[in-house]
Amino acid sequence: MDFNVKKIVKDAGTALSRVVQLTEEKLGKCEKTELDPHFERLLERAENTKKQTEKLVRSAEAVLVPNPSNRIEDYIYEKIDKQKPPRLSNLEYMGLDMVETGTVLGAGTPYGATLVKVGQWEQKLGQTEREFIGIAGMCFTQPLKRFLDTEMRTIAREQSTLEMKRLDLDACKNRVRRARSMLGQSGEIPAEFALEQAEQDLRVAQSEFDRQVEIVKLLLEGLGSSQDEHLKCLHDFVETQARFYSQCATVAAQLRRELDNCCKSGPVLRLNSEELECLNSNAQNDSYNNVDLSRV
Template structure:
């Protein structure tokens, strides 16, 4: 019974202290040191960004929100599904269309080959999702459910211990003021001093526990870095396998010869023979031995419009000042 009364008294004092702080009536609030405040900010940052990373990687792996919800529900009920993904569905559609058109026709046989290829792509995409979830997302989720939840719990306990300490100090301060007026028994003043010592010891103990938990954050981030490397490695392997499968399809359907790309015309260039100072806004100042691109060379026999290669400034320069590259004429 005494224990319950004491616990109730502690809760009341804690609530009173919290209310006074919120209303700005409490002036003596125990402050943490700058380094500890920095650790608290690091923890908040780690929690917020880890949650956002998990969310965005989930969207990256499964853009369809309905599919994500279904996967989440099945995971919660520990049920596995062999449901086809969109790549496999496309592959199956192509195979069925090819068979209907006839595997003996060129279009039908090509559709079948493309469909089989997309089914392979769908399979390796599933493997990529699985490796990404197990190698990156799951460790981050475990961090939130384990270390971060523990840190949050210890921080909450520390805040309660701080409120208890500040409430005890406030009570001690009031009793000392009353004792000066001879209105408070000595026993009551001694009791408030003992309460402060007890609250101080509990606060320091919880402060040490919380700090140990916060100091472990760099180790967690090192682990997350390793998991990030695994994610990139899985993504690289997925794309490499995809390229191999598509190159195999490329050969099977007779597209092994490389498709020629239209080459973009090379710009004509010229070397400046002498320094030239522009006389108006249509002209361009250039220096001897500078290389420029020729923009226009046919409107005026005495002038050529050129462009500087770095600054991209352009303007007219006398033809006599240019040594034009004849190989591209």
């Protein structure tokens, strides 16, 4: 492999210069180039947008997929770019259990038959819920996650580059100040030549810093158009949710009508313990009264 020794040495020197500059800033031994207030406000807005969007995605996914294990499983399948296996909703599982219980207890009994009927309708509700979860994910959570993975990640990368350019700029400023302070002093390298070289490096660093500021500013100002897209996603989510609840209400109303039309079972007598003891006592008294005393 052909190594560019000069480039490696230069990159190492740049990295060391950045570390020294950052350390001196932390210790308060040198000044730091400040960004203009408007740019700082854009950065703050971007950071708030990132944090709140991440929070919103987590909350929405917790509602759509309440089971944390299922959310982790879905996340893994997304990362390995594989289609997640089909999964029944909780209502569908409950419906299946109702049908099974009604069958075991006896589908010919009123309770068993009703369990089977309700279980079948609960499966319909579960299927409607599963369809809602899929549509809501496509129209709301997935666009927000793509925004975080693309635009916000690009901003973070360019912002990191800007910080590196800022460190380079401030390091060049410090070298110019040191070169100016050495004017008139003798040394192996003439102070005038060192100052000229430092000023040339400063001009290059300033140009690269200004260019990177403009790049980041354009990205930050573009967040407004992203919010317009997110607003549309929010409207789609509300529409999907309204349709889902309407479908659920329709299914539940149909189930209630079917149950009302079924033959009602006869009245069931429920006795507490005191009433039961009273009945037993009365029965015993009746038996004593009916005894044939002629045989005693």
